[in-house]
Amino acid sequence: MQGLDLDYMLGLVPVLLSYIPLTLGMATASMVLALILGSLLAVERVVRVPVLDLFVMLYISFFRGTPLLVQLFLFYYGLPQVLAFLTQINGVTAAIMGLTLHFSAYMAESIRAAIVGVDRSQWEAAQSIGMTQAQMMRRIVLPQAARVAAPTLVNYFIDIIKSTSLAFTLGVTEMMGATQKEAAGSFLYFEAFLVVAILYWIIVEVLSQLQKILENRLNKAFAR
Amino acid sequence: MLKLIALVAALSAALPATVFAQDAGQLRVGMSGGYFPFTFVRQDKLQGFEVDVMNAVGEQAGLDISFETMSFSGLIGALESDRIDTIANQITITPEREVKFAFTQPYVYDGAQVVVKAGEEDKIKGPEDLKGKTVAVNLGSNFEELLNDLPYAEQINVKTYESNIALDTSLGRVDAFVMDRVSSVQLIAKSPLPLALAGKPFDEIHNALPFRNDDEGRAMRDKVDTALSTLRENGTLAEISAKWFGSDITVAE
Numbered sequence: 001m002q003g004l005d006l007d008y009m010l011g012l013v014p015v016l017l018s019y020i021p022l023t024l025g026m027a028t029a030s031m032v033l034a035l036i037l038g039s040l041l042a043v044e045r046v047v048r049v050p051v052l053d054l055f056v057m058l059y060i061s062f063f064r065g066t067p068l069l070v071q072l073f074l075f076y077y078g079l080p081q082v083l084a085f086l087t088q089i090n091g092v093t094a095a096i097m098g099l100t101l102h103f104s105a106y107m108a109e110s111i112r113a114a115i116v117g118v119d120r121s122q123w124e125a126a127q128s129i130g131m132t133q134a135q136m137m138r139r140i141v142l143p144q145a146a147r148v149a150a151p152t153l154v155n156y157f158i159d160i161i162k163s164t165s166l167a168f169t170l171g172v173t174e175m176m177g178a179t180q181k182e183a184a185g186s187f188l189y190f191e192a193f194l195v196v197a198i199l200y201w202i203i204v205e206v207l208s209q210l211q212k213i214l215e216n217r218l219n220k221a222f223a224r
Numbered sequence: 225m226l227k228l229i230a231l232v233a234a235l236s237a238a239l240p241a242t243v244f245a246q247d248a249g250q251l252r253v254g255m256s257g258g259y260f261p262f263t264f265v266r267q268d269k270l271q272g273f274e275v276d277v278m279n280a281v282g283e284q285a286g287l288d289i290s291f292e293t294m295s296f297s298g299l300i301g302a303l304e305s306d307r308i309d310t311i312a313n314q315i316t317i318t319p320e321r322e323v324k325f326a327f328t329q330p331y332v333y334d335g336a337q338v339v340v341k342a343g344e345e346d347k348i349k350g351p352e353d354l355k356g357k358t359v360a361v362n363l364g365s366n367f368e369e370l371l372n373d374l375p376y377a378e379q380i381n382v383k384t385y386e387s388n389i390a391l392d393t394s395l396g397r398v399d400a401f402v403m404d405r406v407s408s409v410q411l412i413a414k415s416p417l418p419l420a421l422a423g424k425p426f427d428e429i430h431n432a433l434p435f436r437n438d439d440e441g442r443a444m445r446d447k448v449d450t451a452l453s454t455l456r457e458n459g460t461l462a463e464i465s466a467k468w469f470g471s472d473i474t475v476a477e
Binding site: 011012018087135171178185187 | 264265266267268295298305316390415417
């Protein structure tokens with residue numbers, strides 16, 4: 001094996017950087033949607049609505065129990081054969097939906113644990129001043145649960161960013177897909193995949209630093 | 225919140241435009257973007273013989289050409305489901321395909337070629353030496369059919385790939401791959417991969433542009449076919465071929 005073609009690697013960086021908005025855009029959209037869905041699922045798991053609870057349990061179990069790649073394929077290649085209208089969904093949308101469903105199941109469990117972790121005395125205090133259950137959740141319990149869940153949720157965001165690389169299997173040219181094409185055009189596979197690996201690594205490192213800052217802030221707010 | 229909205233907006237801008245019914249002045253061309261030197265990507269620029277030919281066709285026929293890249297095996301499905309209007313990816317005319325699609329005249333005359341890792345070419349000299357060997361082909365390509373149609377097909381272990389057949393052959397993961405002669409020659413000349421031609425081409429193939437076999441598709445086919453005839457007569461096809469291959473692959477030998 002000859003040495004690395006550094007010129008080629010440096011030339012590839014700006015090309016792949018132009019795909020970061022798509023990668024982060026897909027990840028952010030999935031994160032926001034999964035957070036909303038996951039919170040709803042978590043609250044349901046705490047409150048336990050009869051019958052609905054069974055479906056939520058089934059949902060969480062399925063999306064945690066099957067690989068993300070299988071879910072994406074089921075969704076993008078499988079379901080449209082049964083439900084014709086799904087053929088209208090393009091790869092990006094399908095990837096966002098798949099990531100949302102998958103990660104909302106995980107987030108639901110983390111958020112549920114955080115809610116349950118809020119001290120009983122807080123619930124009782126809220127009840128004693130006459131708050132309704134909805135008020136209690138919104139004003140007392142969820143803000144405290146958010147602090148506990150925040151670091152874990154950032155971890156999920158990091159996971160989502162890395163998982164967007166699977167979208168290339170749905171024909172989406174995102175950062176990984178673009179790398180594949182560049183490698184096939186130049187035949188410098190090692191260089192191309194090395195560059196993309198380093199780029200993902202840098203993105204995740206930046207997020208990890210933000211995560212530390214966020215944790216410190218949250219803890220300061222609650223310092224006694 | 226504003227940031228979020230901006231992100232969602234940026235994301236929607238990145239979404240490929242939704243495909244509506246075909247407009248008569250528009251030609252959506254599908255290709256894999258991973259078949260050197262016919263269609264490939266360097267520095268985010270889609271280029272190759274096919275790109276040049278289609279742009280020339282667009283200019284000649286007054287059509288607005290747009291390129292859609294997707295995996296090779298997905299191209300036929302995309303053509304059938306009206307996501308694209310034709311495929312510029314060295315589609316070989318076969319009897320089965322002629323039933324389904326309306327083809328233009330051939331614009332590339334080529335042959336099927338066995339390619340091996342450099343140094344193996346004395347052991348494998350053609351398709352008959354592939355007995356007991358593992359051979360890579362692109363999924364959904366006519367070379368897969370060609371191998372399966374050989375009288376000793378059951379003795380060949382055919383492995384289908386979405387891409388990177390040349391890489392896996394050069395790494396010794398498979399014994400050979402089968403592709404068209406023209407791009408094999410270019411691949412060996414222009415890529416750093418240690419590969420060699422194994423014997424002579426073993427089958428003649430004619431490649432053309434397929435269209436949907438309905439009134440609209442056939443009308444578009446006729447337009448493009450007329451443009452191809454003109455480009456052949458005025459030397460444009462030969463010129464594009466010389467640029468990419470150093471020879472004229474657009475005429476029958």
